[in-house]
Amino acid sequence: MSVSSRKTLDRGAFIGGSDARIIMGDNEAALLQLWREKRGEVEPEDLSHNLIVQLGTITEHLNRNWYERNTGQIVTEVQRQVFHPVKRWMAATLDGMVVGTGAVFEAKFMLPWSFSEEGAAEKHMAQLQHNMWVTASRTAVLSIITGGGKWVEMTIPADPLYQHLLITAEKRFWRCVESGESPHLFGVGPPRPKIEAVRTVDMSGSNAWAELAGLFQATRQAALDHERSKTELKALVPEDAREASGHGIRARRSKSGAISFDIVAEEPRHAAIQR
16 A cells, blocks of 8 residues: 555545445435546535534644543554455545554544434444455454543454445546546435443433333333243144134134234123013
8 A cells, every 4th residue: 555645645546434435325415526536626625613523623632632542552653544355436634543453544523412322333434344345454443532521442344245235336436537427415314323332321310211211110020921821822723723713812823824903893792671
């Protein structure tokens, strides 16, 4: 792989990790804007007045130092640009590489009120998978600082299937850049993020948790009795019976032999009329 300074290379000459997110996204206007930028028809958007982008830039150094301090790992290759050895139109501008593991390091700043680890992984999945493909890395580290003063570290593994779809979409987009044909959304969402469960969380402060916990406890015995009754009712159904009913329930046997139950309304019994 060839490496050079990010400042000396024209972003219009390759597809980078941040471009991958747009190419795999669902915003057609953003896709067309990116296509025009790559073709040199319009100037890239000026992000110097975008506060969130600037917060991400200015906290990147802090983010990296905080990750190193809390994990004992060392991050190198900061702000280095790496090209894929074969697909020269693919490149990655790295926030860094983790020395001990060879993982791609990605530092992000996110707003706190809508933050979730699953949402963060999905939002940045295309960029992470792109950068892992370019660097031949098997994992990526997503290090996030939120505006609420929270730091989160996630390890995201390479996903070969999603990477295949990603490269297919990027190839299609790059052909549009070269030919002048308008691109279209690829229409593939990110894979469900595989996040290692490492935390113990106290949910005592959640009202929704309290309400559902009470419901769970109140209905637990009823649920157990329900499952036991189904098991014992199934045992009572004759083996040659396709259907059995009585006392307001009906059992039906499928072609595979599975028995299911449903509730049926019984017709009211009328007393005999005496004349």
